[in-house]
Amino acid sequence: MLIAEPKNKPLTLKSVSKVLGVSTATISNAFNRPDQLSAKLRDKILKQCQELGYHGPNLTARTLRKGESGVIGVLLSDSLAYYFTDPVANQFLTGIAEVLEKNHKQLLMLSCAESTKQTSGIETLPDGFIVYGTQDKNPLFERVLQTNKPIVTVDFDTDNYASINIDNQAAAKEVAMYALQHTQNANIAILGLRLIHSDRVCRITEDELYNEGESVSRRRLTGYMQAINEQDLNITSDYIWHIPHNTYEDATKAAREALSTHPQPNCVLCMSDVIAGAVLAIAREKNIQVPQELKVVGFDDIPEASRTSPALTTVCQKSIEKGRLAASKLVKGELTQKTILPTALIKRETVEF
Amino acid sequence: MLIAEPKNKPLTLKSVSKVLGVSTATISNAFNRPDQLSAKLRDKILKQCQELGYHGPNLTARTLRKGESGVIGVLLSDSLAYYFTDPVANQFLTGIAEVLEKNHKQLLMLSCAESTKQTSGIETLPDGFIVYGTQDKNPLFERVLQTNKPIVTVDFDTDNYASINIDNQAAAKEVAMYALQHTQNANIAILGLRLIHSDRVCRITEDELYNEGESVSRRRLTGYMQAINEQDLNITSDYIWHIPHNTYEDATKAAREALSTHPQPNCVLCMSDVIAGAVLAIAREKNIQVPQELKVVGFDDIPEASRTSPALTTVCQKSIEKGRLAASKLVKGELTQKTILPTALIKRETVEF
DNA sequence: ATGATAAAGTTAAATGATTAAGTTTTCTAG
């Protein structure tokens, strides 16, 4: 039986090698390169390490030496807390987690929204990054770029990197067309997500309507507008809301405002299912019949969308698949291809019954 | 203007020091210990580093040297993907993320369920751990224990560590009492979570009913049983279901089975709101009126609980607060106290209207 | 001016691993 070192000092390759009477290199090889030593010695070393309570090389030291940590960073444009709350993000992260776990990679969550003190140098740890959401000149993102490590971007696109997107504009146009075609004398409201840089729920101005950006939301808005035009309808900025965060609270506020206007809209285009869910709740509260008096469409097809009553008509984007694909591109090193995932219009009960 | 090193080699303290003509120590101090050099030189160094594109010391090397990474590990008993899907876990993680972000700590998600190959030594990286859920002799958990790093456990208890729990038994008893007191000729079913070690939805056997473990679910079960006894009612194991994962799919299967029994239960005690939500869906499908013909109670008070129709009567446990508290204990170094968070019975519409 | 003291920088020894290159041991064939 081996005598362990005093409990307080953590075991190292060196201290263990001293106890076992072999070189540090041999123990390292026992853990990492079985072909470099005899099977007999290897078994003996592994067993003795077990007894001592040494469970293998320190990750930090190994990472420093090998330049490889086994950690994948997910870079998120908003605060971390938000990503645990948002159902779409949850699905996306679920997909990532699935693939990383299968490949024995660890998952480090990094938020760009962290306050100015970005001194930690955390970007040097992960072996690669999945970058989610638009990153307009974010400092952490800039640093990540400079590491020259593998990157896959999702829901936005930058030259030189693998990316995963959907055709937001076409999908939005399709769902809007469907909704408008089933609405007589359409009076349209749009509940948009992050259309402008404000932290408050509000309507947008005429100016802001034409300030075309490249965000996911702006592309959806463009899709809606195309549908409205093709149907020879129109909408003013008075009927377009900006919702800063994809939460029930914000969405409820906007929904309540939107359904209190005169004339009251009979067709609400929502940029997320969370928003659409809030509209349904307010409609019930106000005794407005959906879909008879009011058509509602969402976006995303989150799990809850099929459980609302009436069940939500929406655009399905395979968010889990997005995550899976992002992670697998990264672990497989497929770092150039730009993928557009398909979407599908899901007809449930909030447009026609 | 400074000339940067060739692009391919990443910048280091050493390479930068060569360019700037000062020692590595001074640059290190410029970043970490402003008092160790003149403000003038420091400003100059920082500006020059900026120009060169050196954004501060490499985290891995710094961690190795200082023994401190700024990373907090969250050790999860199930697969990672599960924790992004489960609404209770989402809230818990939201709370953690909030506090860590405020304290400039990074969040590393670690799953115990990872297949046998646990060679990575990842437990050496984080500065501390939040351990969530029962860990019956899990190898990764054992290693974490051996690191002697700060640990806070949540939803289970081990000697020597700070822990956060709720009184599952009392809370379950309370909600069950309430439900039973409002049910005439009660015919009870229990939809339990992870009562036994099976991956399939099934009823439990008489034996398994009395196999008392120490899990959260078992304590809730005990609470239910106490209420049933105190009301001079009874239940057989035929009316107790085991649901392996807290998902709608599993729960729906169990709910469908439970509402197809003869005699049909008129009071269902659910160990989670997800399960209760599934029961409501099946009840609607079968045209069973809730609460008139069927009382349903859940557990957790997830956000969706207030949005179901009818709105769910349940036990509120402040899951976000749990996460916040766990993280703040860890960052503040309060590593001994064992906290029992309060719960509250939330009376909505699924027991009385 | 001068010696003492404080401030500003530098040197060099850790930190815990990996791995190329070198050394010793074992094996094989003639």
Added chain:
DNA sequence: CTAGAAAACTTAATCATTTAACTTTATCAT
């Protein structure tokens, strides 16, 4: 039995930092 090759193991350089201990420069009262 021995040279040569292969296998088994060790040595020592390296990874990018931090920081105690040391050296140099500046400050200041006398």
